[in-house]
Amino acid sequence: AQSVSQHNHHVILSEAASLELGCNYSYGGTVNLFWYVQYPGQHLQLLLKYFSGDPLVKGIKGFEAEFIKSKFSFNLRKPSVQWSDTAEYFCASGRRFGAGTRLTVKP
């Protein structure tokens, strides 16, 4: 069965720091990878997705992710975080979601 692992449970950063959230997936078939964000009190929103092509994908709000097939990884990055990025971030492979990483950005 597919599974998704997110390495960090809670990340605390100061504004302007760089962000990288880890995600590893187990499924070796068709690639359907996603990052979703859930702001406090809001529903899940799609940040970015990868199906094929350029392994570096850009999403909304300055986020990007890199697909590394050999490592079964799809890490999320942002060069400079803002206080408004405080949220839960979920990696997904197809229908399966990771447990999420809570990001707290200190002003």
Next chain:
Amino acid sequence: DTGVSQDPRHKITKRGQNVTFRCDPISEHNRLYWYRQTLGQGPEFLTYFQNEAQLEKSRLLSDRFSAERPKGSFSTLEIQRTEQGDSAMYLCASSLAGVSGLRNTIYFGEGSWLTVV
């Protein structure tokens, strides 16, 4: 509003009662999913439909849970004889399978909170 809508948004019920949630997907989407989410956890996949056919059910979906999508449009999730452990957010989502570039992007509704007392 053409997003995924769920009803009711909040439900408080006594243990042992039955509850039903409804989901209306994005109109042109052929796949519909149900997930459960508890605080601090990611969405746990429960089941999904393609049109009216239920194609996969998670082991998490006990025999007290049943989902239907009779006409391939809206769906219902019923929980019978609720238990306190059923307290969670029940998320519905939909997607359009098979279209290049949009393949399997899942769009979520705002969820239905269930509290079993």
